[in-house]
Structure formats: structure tokens, C-alpha cells
Amino acid sequence: MATCKYCGQSAGLFSRAHKACEEKHDRGVKGMGDLMRRYFGDSVSAADLKAKIERNRLPYFLSEYDIADAAIIALSAYGETLHRPYGQNVLPKIKAFLSSISVPYSRLNQKGDLDKLGQKLFQGYVVDFFAKGVPLSQIRISTDSVTSVLPLSQQKKDEAYYNVLNKAADKFMSNGSLSDNEQQLIESYTGSLGIALNCLPMQYQSESLARIGQAMVLKDLQQGILPKNPLTVPVMLGRGECALWVYDNVTMFQEKIVREYQGGSRGMSYRICKGITYRTGSFKGRPVERSSMDKVGVGSLVITNKHFFFHCPTASVKIPYSKLVGVTPYSDGLEVHKEEAKPKRTVFQGFDAWFVMNVLNQVNNL
CATH class of the missing domain: 1.10.357 (Tetracycline Repressor; domain 2)
Incomplete structure (x- = not known):
């Protein structure tokens, strides 16, 4: 029961x-x-x-x-x-x-x-x-x-x-610009809480907040000064070098060139004895190059006042701005062209290139 x-x-x-x-x-x-x-x-x-x-x-x-x-x-x-x-x-x-x-x-x-x-x-x-x-x-x-x-x-x-x-950032950037008073409020808030706008945890990143942080960095660069709060980054910086911004989940691609010969041969083969053959004729061919963009890895792209640093579990790459001969911005990244004897295309994908292009324009004045 x-x-x-x-x-x-x-x-x-x-x-x-x-x-x-x-x-x-x-x-x-x-x-x-x-x-x-x-x-x-x-x-x-x-x-x-x-x-x-x-x-x-x-x-x-x-x-x-x-x-x-x-x-x-x-x-x-x-x-x-x-x-x-x-x-x-x-x-x-x-x-x-x-x-x-x-x-x-x-x-x-x-x-x-x-x-x-x-x-x-x-x-x-x-x-x-x-x-x-x-x-x-x-x-x-x-x-x-x-x-x-x-x-x-x-x-x-x-x-x-x-x-x-984030709510304050959305409100401040609703008109597309940041006033001096609004910037002071953001700086006071982040300074008191120890928040670095140029290295936010991914779950708290927003477009408005990133724009504000980048605008503040660019204002400092325009005045010839580096950011007051340097970032801790997973790469070794040189003397006088300062990390300005860190992009996470960036994919790096690098051009790979493969050379091979294509052609044919003609002639006749004569057997001399067991295991030994003599061949007459000639080979005519031409070298052919094929290129592809190979994925290097997914990691962090560190923007400093002197270099691009890309760091991922499988590779670490440093590109000095002084070695750049050109930069092509895309909607979701950029391609850098380096001064090399045999230049290869290098592409970083996964971020808005607006800030990087402005940094490159300003660092030459420092």
C-alpha cells in the first residue's frame, strides 16, 4: 500500500x-x-x-x-x-x-x-x-x-x-563623437576600477567601447605621448615600445609559393645488362610557380608604437613598421606588404582596420 x-x-x-x-x-x-x-x-x-x-x-x-x-x-x-x-x-x-x-x-x-x-x-x-x-x-x-x-x-x-x-559608451557615441567631458568621465571610471579599454575581456567588448578606447589612444598619439597605462601582453617589447591595442581571435594568413617543373622527355632506352639501362634523349621543361594563402594560426594581434606582433600557440611573428612598404585595409582586417627580397603577402583577419591605419599615420610623428 x-x-x-x-x-x-x-x-x-x-x-x-x-x-x-x-x-x-x-x-x-x-x-x-x-x-x-x-x-x-x-x-x-x-x-x-x-x-x-x-x-x-x-x-x-x-x-x-x-x-x-x-x-x-x-x-x-x-x-x-x-x-x-x-x-x-x-x-x-x-x-x-x-x-x-x-x-x-x-x-x-x-x-x-x-x-x-x-x-x-x-x-x-x-x-x-x-x-x-x-x-x-x-x-x-x-x-x-x-x-x-x-x-x-x-x-x-x-x-x-x-x-x-558599455551603456555609457553607447550613449556617448550615439552622435559619433566623444566630448572632452565624456572622455574625462570614462577615464575617471576606468582608472578608479583598473579597467584597460585597450585590453578588455572578450565578453565585455562592444563596438562603442572599443571606439572610445581607440579614440583616446589616438588623441594621446596626436599630442605626441604614449598611453599612460601600458598593457601586459604575451610578447617581448623593446625599449621605448608601448602596446597600444590588443585584438583577440585574429587569423593570420601568409602566402606560400611552390615551384615545380612541368615538361616532358623523349628518346630511347637500351638495356645493357641486368639492372642497368642507358637512355638517350633530352628533357624539356619550364619552372611553374603556384601560390596559396596558408593559415598560420588564430591568436592575438598586438599593436605597438613600433611593431605588429602576432602571437598564437604555433607561431610568433614580429613585423616592424619601418619595414612596411604598404598596407591594404579590408572590411575585416588588413594586408601588410613588407620590404623583402622575395616579398610574400601577409594578411591579418578578424578586426576593423580603422584604428590600425590611424596608428600608422600617427606613429611616424612620435
């Missing part, structure tokens, strides 16, 4: 729950959800919420999972109603709620629901740096109050900081 999963009594041969128990449980789950929504609607106090949860837990067969599911739904709905500027009671309300329901934080955040709410609040305070000019030192007081209630990993915090930076 099976037992009822709610009351634990015999439920019959083929049943896992009494119908009455199941209906009662469903009413309890619905009532729990309504109670939590009323709490966030300010019609139920934290003390009443806690008392009613404890009073209804056993009579309505409510498990910790039932309470957790209802809490996640209520918190998510509450999060959707929050908009900047956040009221002073938002975090105390969430903190009191989490304390009242007595469910482990890890269970509530099993699918990242609390991380999502925490990031929204964290990011909302960080936005005030660009929206209201609030210093990051003051903003950290607010973000610390968020993480004291809704703990976030460093990765989640970084995501929030980068998301705000």
Missing part, C-alpha cells in the same frame, strides 16, 4: 496522495504566494509574515521547497517594480523578508535569482556615476549595502561595472 506524500497515511494501492491533502496543499501554496505579495505591497509586516508561515507550514503540508519557490516568485515580481532612484526601504525590506521565511540563501539562489536581483540594485547605484556625477567612493557605500544583503561574487560585480560602462 502506498502512503500519502503529504500526511504520511495510507493512500491506497495506486495513489501517492489523498485528493483532500493535495487540494489543501495547493491552497496553502497559493495562500503563501498571496501572503508574500502582500508583504511587498506593505500590507503585511515582517513579523506577521514569519508568524503565518510557521502557523501554516504543517497544516498545509508546506515544505521548504514550497516556501522557497513562492519566495523566488515574490522577489522576482518585486524586483520588476524597482526603478532608479531606489528608495531607502528597499534593502531593509528584502533583508527582513529573507530573515522571515527562514530558507537557506543557497536554496533561494540555486538558479541565480538572487544574483539577478542583487546585480540590478548594484548596477543601479553604479549608474549614478555617469547619470549624477556621484563619485565612485560614495557609490561603493551603496553597493556594499547591496552585497551585505544580496552577496555577489567578484565576477558578478565586474559584470555590473562593465555593463554600466
Whole structure:
């Protein structure tokens, strides 16, 4: 005989729950959800919420999972109603709620629901740096109050900081140019957080942010100075050399020339003895060259004030600007022409060549 999963009594041969128990449980789950929504609607106090949860837990067969599911739904709905500027009671309300329901934080955040709410609040305070000019030192007081209630990993915090930076970049570049004040804001923000625009993690890169970073590098070069924050790159730089930008996932191709002879022969063969043959006649042929663009590898292209550096697991290539006789830009890369006795085509693919072409125009003035 099976037992009822709610009351634990015999439920019959083929049943896992009494119908009455199941209906009662469903009413309890619905009532729990309504109670939590009323709490966030300010019609139920934290003390009443806690008392009613404890009073209804056993009579309505409510498990910790039932309470957790209802809490996640209520918190998510509450999060959707929050908009900047956040009221002073938002975090105390969430903190009191989490304390009242007595469910482990890890269970509530099993699918990242609390991380999502925490990031929204964290990011909302960080936005005030660009929206209201609030210093990051003051903003950290607010973000610390968020993480004291809704703990976030460093990765989640970084995501929030980068998301705000990308939104600011999109707004600043919407008219196609960057004002001096906007540049100062970007520099102050990135400087305080230790963010290098010319070497961003791939998941945080955006077209607007790249354009801003490149524009700032070019402004420095126009004034005859190198960037203040040098990059750490996987290649050895020379004295007075500075890495300006790093492109990831760049494919390098290099021309390969194969020479072979084509032609034919004619004449006669005479057998002298076993294993020895004498042949008369002549061979007429001509050398033929075939070229192809062979893939060298996929890696990082480092742009410095003196060289192109390409680095991948199978190859490292350095091309001095002083050895260039020409550069052909493409929509997705560029081809460099080197001063060599037997020049071979070299192509880098996987980036916008606009910045590189401007760098080459400026480095000659340094």
C-alpha cells in the first residue's frame, strides 16, 4: 500500500496522495504566494509574515521547497517594480523578508535569482556615476549595502561595472563623437576600477567601447605621448615600445609559393645488362610557380608604437613598421606588404582596420 506524500497515511494501492491533502496543499501554496505579495505591497509586516508561515507550514503540508519557490516568485515580481532612484526601504525590506521565511540563501539562489536581483540594485547605484556625477567612493557605500544583503561574487560585480560602462559608451557615441567631458568621465571610471579599454575581456567588448578606447589612444598619439597605462601582453617589447591595442581571435594568413617543373622527355632506352639501362634523349621543361594563402594560426594581434606582433600557440611573428612598404585595409582586417627580397603577402583577419591605419599615420610623428 502506498502512503500519502503529504500526511504520511495510507493512500491506497495506486495513489501517492489523498485528493483532500493535495487540494489543501495547493491552497496553502497559493495562500503563501498571496501572503508574500502582500508583504511587498506593505500590507503585511515582517513579523506577521514569519508568524503565518510557521502557523501554516504543517497544516498545509508546506515544505521548504514550497516556501522557497513562492519566495523566488515574490522577489522576482518585486524586483520588476524597482526603478532608479531606489528608495531607502528597499534593502531593509528584502533583508527582513529573507530573515522571515527562514530558507537557506543557497536554496533561494540555486538558479541565480538572487544574483539577478542583487546585480540590478548594484548596477543601479553604479549608474549614478555617469547619470549624477556621484563619485565612485560614495557609490561603493551603496553597493556594499547591496552585497551585505544580496552577496555577489567578484565576477558578478565586474559584470555590473562593465555593463554600466558599455551603456555609457553607447550613449556617448550615439552622435559619433566623444566630448572632452565624456572622455574625462570614462577615464575617471576606468582608472578608479583598473579597467584597460585597450585590453578588455572578450565578453565585455562592444563596438562603442572599443571606439572610445581607440579614440583616446589616438588623441594621446596626436599630442605626441604614449598611453599612460601600458598593457601586459604575451610578447617581448623593446625599449621605448608601448602596446597600444590588443585584438583577440585574429587569423593570420601568409602566402606560400611552390615551384615545380612541368615538361616532358623523349628518346630511347637500351638495356645493357641486368639492372642497368642507358637512355638517350633530352628533357624539356619550364619552372611553374603556384601560390596559396596558408593559415598560420588564430591568436592575438598586438599593436605597438613600433611593431605588429602576432602571437598564437604555433607561431610568433614580429613585423616592424619601418619595414612596411604598404598596407591594404579590408572590411575585416588588413594586408601588410613588407620590404623583402622575395616579398610574400601577409594578411591579418578578424578586426576593423580603422584604428590600425590611424596608428600608422600617427606613429611616424612620435
